[in-house]
Amino acid sequence: MIFREARLTDIKGMQIVRNAVLENKLSDPAVVADADYMPFIDQAGKGWVCEHENAIIGFAFVDVANQNIWALFVTPAYEKRGIGKTLHALMLNWYFAQHSEPLWLSTAPNTRAETFYGKQGWVKTGLYGKGEIKFEITRESWATAGAGGLQKHH
Numbered sequence: 001m002i003f004r005e006a007r008l009t010d011i012k013g014m015q016i017v018r019n020a021v022l023e024n025k026l027s028d029p030a031v032v033a034d035a036d037y038m039p040f041i042d043q044a045g046k047g048w049v050c051e052h053e054n055a056i057i058g059f060a061f062v063d064v065a066n067q068n069i070w071a072l073f074v075t076p077a078y079e080k081r082g083i084g085k086t087l088h089a090l091m092l093n094w095y096f097a098q099h100s101e102p103l104w105l106s107t108a109p110n111t112r113a114e115t116f117y118g119k120q121g122w123v124k125t126g127l128y129g130k131g132e133i134k135f136e137i138t139r140e141s142w143a144t145a146g147a148g149g150l151q152k153h154h
Contacts, residue, residue: 003086006047006059011037013056014049017075037061040070048090050074050083060087062095062103069105088120096139106132121145 050058058074106128107113122135
């Protein structure tokens with residue numbers, strides 16, 4: 001498995017992963033268009049992919065402009081292998097090396113994502129949107145909970 005920065009040519013593969021997930025499924029796949037990935041690749045954020053046998057099997061994006069995790073998904077056949085944890089660590093290590101503002105994200109309640117983020121040091125701060133749980137993490141919390149997580153997962 002190869003972990004690397006996302007490229008524009010990865011969008012098709014990321015869309016396949018995004019539409020294959022079992023949790024946080026899109027009710028309409030057209031809601032997230034190919035063009036929606038572009039700003040996070042080369043302008044307003046940064047992204048990473050996990051590639052295996054020339055296929056994208058996971059990806060993660062941070063939206064620097066909004067201090068938000070835009071996406072973190074792993075294709076179901078590759079779940080529970082540490083891919084999400086490694087992508088998460090890459091993303092947070094990069095972000096907090098350059099920025100001091102806390103990050104936030106939201107996810108549906110009673111999901112594996114909710115449990116995952118709690119284990120990574122994220123703190124529930126309330127509700128967001130249509131009943132999703134809002135989480136935040138600070139540079140200090142990440143340094144305590146997970147910084148260096150990259151070394152643990154390779």
